[in-house]
Amino acid sequence: MDKIVDIVRAIGEPTRLRILVLLARGELAAGEMSTVLNQSQPRVSRHLKLLAEAGLLERRPEGAWVFFRLKTDGSVGRIIRAILDEVDKDDSILLRDLERLAQVQVQREELARAYFETAADEWHALRRLHQPEALVEARLVEAVAGENFGLHIDLGSGTGRMIELFAPQARRAEGVDSSRKMLALARARLDDTGSGQASVRQADILGLPYEDNCADLVTIHQVLHYLPEPQAAIKEAARILKPGGTLLIADFAPHAFEELRQVHAHRRLGFPDHEVTNWCEQFGLVVDAVEHIAPEAGQSGLAVTLWKAQLPPNRPAAVTTKQLESRITS
Structure with a gap:
């Protein structure tokens, strides 16, 4: 019971629920989520810390960046999926987040493509x-x-x-x-x-x-x-x-x-x-x-x-x- 209460308490905040929706689309760096959520990186990092402490996220520091992904196995994964299944896919805030996420992904691809084109020689x-x-x-x-x-x-x-x-x-x-x-x-x-x-x-x-x-x-x-x-x-x-x-x-x-x-x-x-x-x-x-x-x-x-x-x-x-x-x- 205590574990379930901790998980639900960690998710029970709008920004943290938005983070879970984003990470359901794949791994993201803290800075990228700050851009998508249109919030300061310290504020987003605090939300990520709480989610990670509740066992909902895997945290991977790498150089100057920190990447996060959803836990998908065990009871934690089942609880996350159950909650995300109930999220309104037409919610205006979430739709806006996903639009910004698509822009971030396009920027990633353009950066890599530009590098390959200039570095090919x-x-x-x-x-x-x-x-x-x-x-x-x-x-x-x-x-x-x-x-x-x-x-x-x-x-x-x-x-x-x-x-x-x-x-x-x-x-x-x-x-x-x-x-x-x-x-x-x-x-x-x-x-x-x-x-x-x-x-x-x-x-x-x-x-x-x-x-x-x-x-x-x-x-x-x-x-x-x-x-x-x-x-x-x-x-x-x-x-x-x-x-x-x-x-x-x-x-x-x-x-x-x-x-x-x-x-x-x-x-x-x-x-x-x-x-x-x-x-x-x-x-x-x-x-x-x-x-x-x-x-x-x-x-x-x-x-x-x-x-x-x-x-x-x-x-x-x-x-x-x-x-x-x-x-x-x-």
Whole structure:
């Protein structure tokens, strides 16, 4: 009883209820919520603190930012869902909040898109500065050594390096990216390498234009840290994988280089092992291996983590879109 009373008391204030409605749409930073709610950040932070203390929110400090997401499991998750189900979807205040939220999301996308368009020409130099690139690529290839794939799909393909890297093992490959300039560079690269069975296309990696259970290999290389909802990309990867298919993820380990967010549009400053592993498992994947790769002695750069996961071959071809959507919202 005490727990339920604490939860209801925490929610029982208009601004805090508005916060729950917003976070039901996905993870947000404290500053973003301040913009959406049109309130000062100290005031919003106080409301967030009370909600977090009541166990309704997960709080994730990262550099100079703090991100929040709703608790979705157990009795807390059930209570939150029950309350949100009763919220009037036509309430004028909530509609205004959602309009501002859409504007914030558009600004996020425009910032990332502008960065990619301006940085495309120096993409390779940036990659070499930020990580032990050759070693990461070698480990990715080793992770699936001796395997052959009918269809390889690379999410956030950039200049097409992952397609090129796995070309000897894939009968056909497609890369997906939202930047026209990146796609042009990728097409030029694939033309130069003679990868006749490879192509790239413009699409949203969070809403892929592929049927369920179509890919044998999916790669997500240094993409998740740009996304406001990185688990949504893993959800899509799991959806399009065939039973027995493989997902390879490479991204930064946690770090404190705030400049990457400010200058290079990084949304996340790396990922702890368990976070990506939990996302994979949430969508029916089994994580086979996690490996850490640090720069060699005397070299600068950030540590990188590799995750290898598979969709179990004995699962019915039925990690369907509807099932995955229910998992991400439940």
